[in-house]
Amino acid sequence: xxxxxxxxxxxxxxxxxxxxxxxxxxxxxxxxxxxxxxxxxxxxxxxxxxxxxxxxxxxxxxxxxxxxxxxxxxxxxxxxxxxxxxxxxxxxxxxxxxxxxxxxxxxxxxxxxxxxxxxxxxxxxxxxxxxxxxxxxxxxxxxxxxxxxxxxxxxxxxxxxxxxxxxxxxxxxxxxxxxxxxxxxxxxxxxxxxxxxxxxxxxxxxxxxxxxxxxxxxxxxxxxxxx
DNA sequence: AATTTCACCAACCGCCACTAA
DNA sequence: GTTAGTGGCGGTTGGTGAAAT
Numbered sequence: 485x486x487x488x489x490x491x492x493x494x495x496x497x498x499x500x501x502x503x504x505x506x507x508x509x510x511x512x513x514x515x516x517x518x519x520x521x522x523x524x525x526x527x528x529x530x531x532x533x534x535x536x537x538x539x540x541x542x543x544x545x546x547x548x549x550x551x552x553x554x555x556x557x558x559x560x561x562x563x564x565x566x567x568x569x570x571x572x573x574x575x576x577x578x579x580x581x582x583x584x585x586x587x588x589x590x591x592x593x594x595x596x597x598x599x600x601x602x603x604x605x606x607x608x609x610x611x612x613x614x615x616x617x618x619x620x621x622x623x624x625x626x627x628x629x630x631x632x633x634x635x636x637x638x639x640x641x642x643x644x645x646x647x648x649x650x651x652x653x654x655x656x657x658x659x660x661x662x663x664x665x666x667x668x669x670x671x672x673x674x675x676x677x678x679x680x681x682x683x684x685x686x687x688x689x690x691x692x693x694x695x696x697x698x699x700x701x702x703x704x705x706x707x708x709x710x711x
Numbered sequence: 712a713a714t715t716t717c718a719c720c721a722a723c724c725g726c727c728a729c730t731a732a
Numbered sequence: 733g734t735t736a737g738t739g740g741c742g743g744t745t746g747g748t749g750a751a752a753t
Contacts, residue, residue, distance in 0.1 A: 500721070500747080522738065539739075540722065575741060590742075591720050 497532040501541055505531060509538055510546055544587045551583035555592055563589055568611040
């Protein structure tokens with residue numbers, strides 16, 4: 485498959501966006517909406533940016549429904565648990581954290597959460613206690629069970645996401661005009677949220693009692709199982 | 712006060728999936 | 733069936749400010 489490079493055109497600006505550029509992009513999107521990103525820069529006089537850069541700036545920064553600033557404890561828990569389930573599928577994780585962008589979650593994971601897990605002797609990739617890590621023997625059994633459970637859940641969730649993707653595509657093709665395109669998630673039977681050994685790490689930092697509501701309970705489940 | 716090191720995060724890059732011609 | 737164009741995703745980089753020396 486051939487691909488034309490997007491951002492190698494001479495004369496296109498790179499690097500941080502200026503307030504003026506933000507203003508131009510915002511004004512344009514407010515007026516025309518965001519449709520064809522590639523065509524957008526040519527419509528915007530004076531904006532020497534490639535469409536890809538415009539899209540990124542919009543989705544990660546300018547979108548009005550973006551929540552910025554510190555992550556709450558609840559959000560941290562959600563990220564950790566979803567990462568245990570989904571791995572580095574940041575966009576999928578972001579859909580479960582309302583108003584957070586995948587880029588922001590990814591950055592937060594790489595700069596904060598990953599290090600914390602490592603410090604706790606937990607492998608941030610597998611979410612299992614790292615070999616040789618100081619984990620209590622009683623916990624070992626629990627951790628192993630939890631890991632096995634999470635592994636199974638991960639497979640389940642992957643399959644579910646694929647199915648959802650297919651369904652979403654099919655439904656948009658079939659009923660493009662009439663049907664709302666919101667994706668409804670189907671219930672998954674999660675074990676106790678605390679089964680992920682790494683979640684316990686959040687408690688001492690906050691010194692507060694955790695309200696360990698299942699992170700995925702923030703999802704809007706419906707009762708029907710059509711899969 | 713000057714310099715170095717570290718941490719954070721916005722933005723870039725390359726790849727993939729999908730679609731239209 | 734093939735090719736080219738586009739949007740989106742995840743990994744990575746580089747600029748900047750804060751902290752340490």
